[in-house]
Amino acid sequence: MRCEAQLPPDPWVHRGRRVFLCAALAAALPQRARAGAQVEEPLADAVRSALSAAIAHGAPPKPRFGAIDQRLAYLRWLGEMSDRLKRHKTEAQTRIEFLETVWYESVRAGLEPSLVLGLIQVESGFRKYAISVAGARGYMQVMPFWARLIGDGQASRLFHMQTNLRFGCVILRHYLDRENGDLYMALGRYNGSRGQPQYPNAVFAARRKWLLPGER
Secondary structure (H helix, E strand, O other): OOEEOEOOOOOOHHHOOOOEEOOOOOOOOOOEEOOOOOOOOOOOHHHHHHHHHHHOOOOOOOOEOOOHHHHHHHHHHHHHHHHHHOOOOOOHHHHHHHHHHHHHHHHHOOOOHHHHHHHHHHHHOOOOOOEEOOOOEOOOOEOOHHHHHHOOOOHHHHHOHHHHHHHHHHHHHHHHHHOOOOHHHHHHHHHOOOOOOHHHHHHHHHHHOOOOOOOO
16 A cells, blocks of 8 residues: 655755655663764755755654545554564554654655665664764764754764654765665665675665565
C-alpha cells in the first residue's frame, strides 16, 4: 500500500519534495560507532542558505493525512517497525517517538524511511549517543562541522534525537542532489568513502530489513 503524507509547511517541503510511504543512554560513556564520517566540503552561499533553512523549524513530528487509508497505512508501518526495533529499544514509548521522528524527517527530506532506518542501523546501531573515531555523533553520525556550517554552532545538540535525524536526512538529501540521484554515490559521500562499495552495500542490505512485506 502506498500513501502520500501531508506535512506542515516548511522551507524544505516548499522545494517541492514529495515522497510516498511504502513501507537511555545505554552506558555512562558514549559508545563508539563503526561507521565513517562525512568530509567537510566547500558550500556555495545559496546551498548553505538552503541547508540552513532545511534544518530550521524543529516542530515535533505530527503528520496529517488526507484519507483514512493513508493514516491506516502509517499506523501499520509504525506497528510493524516497532516490533522489529524491540531488540534495539526495549521501551515502547521511546520506540514510537523514535519511529515517528524517523518517518517524519525522512518524508520531509524526500527519503524512504526504510533507507534511513538502514543507514541508522549501519551508522550507529540505533545508539543515540554513539560517537565515531572521527567524532561523528548520534543516530545518523553527523559530523560536528555541520553544526558550524548550517546550524547554530552547538555540536552538542547533535545528540538530540530530532536534531540529529533532521541534520542526517537533510545532509543525505543534499548528497543525493549533488550526485544527481545516484544513491550509491550519495551514500558513499555521506560515509566519507565515496566510490567504495562496502558502505552503500551495507546500507542497502540493512534497508531490506525495514521494508514492509510485499515491498522487497
